[in-house]
Amino acid sequence: MGEVIVVTSGKGGVGKTTTTANIGTGFALLGKKVVLVDADIGLRNLDVVMGLDNRIVYDLVDVTEGNCRLKQALIRDKRYETLYLLPAAQTRDKNAVNPEQMKELCKELAQDFDYVIIDCPAGIEQGFKNAIAGADRAVIVTTPEVSAVRDADRIIGLLESEGKSNPKLIVNRIRPKMVKKGDMMDIDDIIDILAVDLLGIIPEDEYIVISTNRGEPAVANPVSIASTAYKNIVRRLTGENVPLMTLETDDGFFARIKKIFRF
Amino acid sequence: MSSNIVFKGSKNGLQLIIDDNVDFDSVLEQLKLKLASASEFFTNGSAQIQVPAANSRFTPEQQTELITLFSHYGLTWLKDNNTGHQEGPVFDESQAVDEQDHPLIISKTVRNGQEIVHQGTIVVQGDINPGAKVIAGGDILVHGTCRGVAHAGAFGNMNATITADRLLATQIRIAGLIARAPDNLDIPECVETARIVDGAVIIEPA
Known part of the structure; x- marks a missing residue:
């Protein structure tokens, strides 16, 4: 039985889809069998970020409505043999699926794959409820902005009330220089409010924009800063103990980041 | 005068717990005092209140009087649908006092x-x-x-x-x-x- 992980945030535009694509590709780089599920019905993006939009024939709603078999809707990635995508429907909306159907779907996928990664839509309505229904664990993505952190807090509360406790946190788009000047929330401030375990931090990286537009997840690029950060996150998700490049050392957070990333 | 009525917060909103041995006039009087002193609290008009066992205790006229009083303070009375015995957890006075303490x-x-x-x-x-x-x-x-x-x-x-x-x-x-x-x-x-x-x-x- 594989593990079902939902990537969620509450707020839009913090990098859920990018994170889903990169974590998924990261697992595939480690040779794991992984499927990405786009739960953002009506506003699908994951297929574009993965560069697989021209291969879609059937989608998630076709599967739940019985128009096709699950295997027919799965798209194999063009670069990695063990990576698959289940795209969202674009002509329907969130109400086309219910949480029970998602649970069934996740269960079925978990039998064939090591990891099922669900890209959750923004918001706390039907789409969110569908996306988290079948998940074993949750990864929360936030950015160092007060609004994103507030929404993340709301999401953690909603996950707890659904019995999904101990979500892990990714802080995306950190700009070390701005944090150093005191112009941006630092990781400690965020953890202090959210009181959850940190899974990793992703520094702001222009290469993410380039890779997203090209449809090639950044994690495969050996020189990208964000790539290293995503690789570490994937290793932590497999249970490996990769030290966080955070504030526990004496020479400080930024000195370590600089060392690791050779700024 | 000791209080014979208690407001109690629950998952579904507020509950009004009324002592068994009090007549309706006294209940109404105490309720008016309590609501007046807490009027700031109920300003948004969306709060719901339940009165367990109200149907068996109060006449329809008395119930109407309560509804009028509640609505004056922005409270909506969430009535039980069953007319006879109340189902589910019954909150007695001792339990309510317990919770207050x-x-x-x-x-x-x-x-x-x-x-x-x-x-x-x-x-x-x-x-x-x-x-x-x-x-x-x-x-x-x-x-x-x-x-x-x-x-x-x-x-x-x-x-x-x-x-x-x-x-x-x-x-x-x-x-x-x-x-x-x-x-x-x-x-x-x-x-x-x-x-x-x-x-x-x-x-x-x-």
């Missing part, structure tokens, strides 16, 4: 969008985050950081206090008074308590 202890972070209502004192062993609401009939004690909205003495108790290890609440409400945090708030270095002194909410080291 015993503090409610929350051993986790109260997060954005969550609301906790309790008749007595609330103790939070964790943080109250921005966007969260904690409403107590008695005092509020926070062993952690209070960044949300805290309302002590919500049913009219002017002597209620709010104490927190780090009191950074967006709003502090005690009984009918509301105090807002200054726009540039320094992080306090000690445990602080908010209380009403001379008709104003003041914050001082505990």
Whole structure:
């Protein structure tokens, strides 16, 4: 039985889809069998970020409505043999699926794959409820902005009330220089409010924009800063103990980041 | 005069618990007093109230009188559909008094969008985050950081206090008074308590 992980945030535009694509590709780089599920019905993006939009024939709603078999809707990635995508429907909306159907779907996928990664839509309505229904664990993505952190807090509360406790946190788009000047929330401030375990931090990286537009997840690029950060996150998700490049050392957070990333 | 009626917060809103041996006129009188003293609390008009076993105790005319009184304070009476015996948990007076005496202890972070209502004192062993609401009939004690909205003495108790290890609440409400945090708030270095002194909410080291 594989593990079902939902990537969620509450707020839009913090990098859920990018994170889903990169974590998924990261697992595939480690040779794991992984499927990405786009739960953002009506506003699908994951297929574009993965560069697989021209291969879609059937989608998630076709599967739940019985128009096709699950295997027919799965798209194999063009670069990695063990990576698959289940795209969202674009002509329907969130109400086309219910949480029970998602649970069934996740269960079925978990039998064939090591990891099922669900890209959750923004918001706390039907789409969110569908996306988290079948998940074993949750990864929360936030950015160092007060609004994103507030929404993340709301999401953690909603996950707890659904019995999904101990979500892990990714802080995306950190700009070390701005944090150093005191112009941006630092990781400690965020953890202090959210009181959850940190899974990793992703520094702001222009290469993410380039890779997203090209449809090639950044994690495969050996020189990208964000790539290293995503690789570490994937290793932590497999249970490996990769030290966080955070504030526990004496020479400080930024000195370590600089060392690791050779700024 | 001892109180024969008690407001009790539950998951589905408020419950009005009425002593068994009180006549309707006395209930109505006490209810008017209580609601008047807590009028600030029910301002948004969306609160729902339940009165267990009301159908068997009060005549339809008396019930209409109650509904009018509730609606005057923005409360909606959520009636039981069954006319006879009430199903589900029945709250008797002893249980309600129990709950009033015993503090409610929350051993986790109260997060954005969550609301906790309790008749007595609330103790939070964790943080109250921005966007969260904690409403107590008695005092509020926070062993952690209070960044949300805290309302002590919500049913009219002017002597209620709010104490927190780090009191950074967006709003502090005690009984009918509301105090807002200054726009540039320094992080306090000690445990602080908010209380009403001379008709104003003041914050001082505990």
